[in-house]
Amino acid sequence: MKGYDLFSLDEDTRYQLLISCVIPRPIAWVMTKGKNDYLNLAPFSFFNLITSDPPLLFLSIGRRDNNVLKDTTRNILENKEFVVNIPSKEFAKLVKLTGKALPYGESEVEKFNIPIEKSFKVKVPRVKGIPFALECILEKHFTLGDDTDPMDIIVGKILYVYANENYLKNPKGILGRLGGKSFTVINEIFEL
Numbered sequence: 274m275k276g277y278d279l280f281s282l283d284e285d286t287r288y289q290l291l292i293s294c295v296i297p298r299p300i301a302w303v304m305t306k307g308k309n310d311y312l313n314l315a316p317f318s319f320f321n322l323i324t325s326d327p328p329l330l331f332l333s334i335g336r337r338d339n340n341v342l343k344d345t346t347r348n349i350l351e352n353k354e355f356v357v358n359i360p361s362k363e364f365a366k367l368v369k370l371t372g373k374a375l376p377y378g379e380s381e382v383e384k385f386n387i388p389i390e391k392s393f394k395v396k397v398p399r400v401k402g403i404p405f406a407l408e409c410i411l412e413k414h415f416t417l418g419d420d421t422d423p424m425d426i427i428v429g430k431i432l433y434v435y436a437n438e439n440y441l442k443n444p445k446g447i448l449g450r451l452g453g454k455s456f457t458v459i460n461e462i463f464e465l
């Protein structure tokens with residue numbers, strides 16, 4: 274057995290340890306609209322529901338070098354609307370690919386030819402064929418941590434849920450994030 278004092282670890286070791294212990298984490302594959310209506314898509318696993326009444330979720334988004342906002346944060350602050358897509362295994366490669374930064378204004382949806390379809394309550398579309406999509410508006414934004422390298426915390430109010438009935442009945446195949454570069458899928462379900 275080994276113990277770890279988080280405050281004696283360097284930033285990357287601390288990150289690797291935490292993401293290896295809090296598992297599996299759900300993946301928010303977040304679609305936003307930016308300048309000139311371009312569509313941005315990026316995955317975030319520091320994500321979960323906060324409450325169901327009111328229906329709120331959070332995303333925890335880091336900054337780029339020189340304190341620059343990630344495109345997802347920038348678009349949500351500008352347009353207020355976003356869609357959290359919950360991916361299954363068939364989307365795993367695209368989830369990974371859209372986790373790499375593109376210059377602001379370049380669309381992952383266009384670059385990787387990701388099919389989309391209209392949402393019900395927001396102007397931002399969802400990924401076509403996705404198991405679940407949560408249509409959100411920005412409820413609150415605040416930062417946590419060091420002013421020179423803060424985390425942007427986005428709290429979204431969920432207005433509408435799109436759900437594929439098959440995945441509601443049987444969520445096998447939904448993707449999750451583990452430590453390092455590892456992913457997992459739901460493959461065993463039991464009731465107590």
Ligand SMILES: Cc1cc2nc3c(=O)[nH]c(=O)nc-3n(C[C@H](O)[C@H](O)[C@H](O)COP(=O)(O)O)c2cc1C
Pocket residue numbers: 300313314315316317318319320333334335336343344345346368369371372373374375450
């Ligand atoms: C599975 C997965 C989960 C990720 N989770 C997070 C996260 O919780 N917070 C974060 O800031 N970045 C996370 N990233 C990295 C972002 O997806 C990455 O920085 C991306 O380029 C952000 O895109 P954007 O600038 O278009 O918003 C994750 C990447 C992957 C592949």
